[in-house]
Amino acid sequence: MGKKEADIRLNKFGTVSFAATTKVNDFIDYLEKDKVAGTKCKDCGLAFFPPRADCCQCLSDNTEWFEVSGTGKLVTYSKLKFAPVGFDQDLPYAIALLDYGDYKVFGRISGEIPDDDIKIGMEMKTVANRLPNEQLNYIFQKP
């Protein structure tokens, strides 16, 4: 009998991942299938993005996946010209927050959108993305 293999799928998330194991590792499988997913509490209906295994409203762990779809409004953003260790190759890049109403999504704006086209309040969609180093994340694009 070999040792049970650890589920370290979250290692695939982002340019550099800082966590490997989580109960919501299926998030990575959704990204592999070009889907961005959050979780919803089946008991009280509260939606979570990023996904959570546990509901802090009713303390239930009875959650189900939902796909982030449609568009959200750009709440705010910033373009980095200096990066932390491990992210130099990505520069410059913009981090941002989208508001979908029931939940918000934190991520990166697609590098293909010119700076002048980025406006607070604009509608954007969240799209699964494969990074040059074969890691996975998601980016915000024009709808």
Next chain:
Amino acid sequence: MGKVAIIGVGQSAFVRQYPGSIRELAFEGFKDAMKDAQITTKDIGASVVCSAPEYDKQRSPAGVFAEYMGLNPQPTFYVESLCSSSSTGVRLAYSLVESGLHDVVAVIGFQKMSEISSAETQERMGRGADIQWESPFGTMMPAYYAMYARAHMEKYGTTPDDLSLIRVKASTYGQLNEKAVYRKPVTSEMLSDPENRMAGPVSSPLRVGDCCANADGSSCIIVANEEKAKAFCKKPVWIMGVGAATASVNLTGRDLFTGLKAATQAADQAYKMAGITAKDVDVAEVHDCFTIAEMMAYENLGFAEPGEGKELIQSKETYKEGSIPVNVDGGLLSKGHPIGATGGSQIRTIVLQLRDEAGDIQVKDPQIGLVHNIGGVGIYGNVTVLGR
């Protein structure tokens, strides 16, 4: 319930690269506060050691410090709330003294940031945010605060030039503070000249000049009950109010991006406990890790209405001679920001002000002072109100 006082304050010089170990660095602030309080180590009932973790090889620095400072066998322990660690330490000391468990508690804050490189520092600081869901996108503190700056500019018409005015004020007083790491003048022209290093982009819309200086440093605050304070100290400064609140680490859990909710909530608590309003504050130290952070602090503390912080700095009301002097010791921007030492250093400045011992930066006859100290990007909000 008895009153609780601060009877001694101290700090090391804040420097780029401290030429010694963390116990020696911490000793500098401790010695300064002990000399100020004119007490001996036997008078101290417990010590609280505060810093942000993961800069040091030494694990559990509290034990090492207690030994080095001659504070055995009294109890000691470590607390952290990132950049507000030593304000949390003072809050804890307040409760230890107020409960009657100890008569006198020393709060020792320190950080030797130069143990690691600047890029590594950004990575460590960034990991003070959500490492599972945000850090993989390449986040760092200036970028998070830049998102707030962007939202503030969009909603209220605040400009980079308004933020420059805050940096200029910090440098005005940093030049007078012999313990400050950055003692050179900074002008608005430097921040608007693309050729100048100060105008260099870090994370839009924040520039190099909008960001505080990393530093090594230590601070120490000695807290005592009323009886000991009156016995030991000619000019005790009273802790009138302590407020603390938290906000979601991940930005997805927040609904305000033009201010820090935890700061407002902490201020409301501290004002209520002290029985005062924002108008009663005569001098303040606020957490200006970035220029936008000071602008938001004006508004979150009630010194200005939301969106009107820019008018406060434009009219120089937060200068030493103004209606509400803020960060007249140079602030984090010029004095430097050795994370775990910062809250203690801010409290030291206010205590010296309330004792009329602040020298060149003395504000005229202050009765009530305030310290606003934030951990992470508004995760931990701490406000302390002090009075004569």
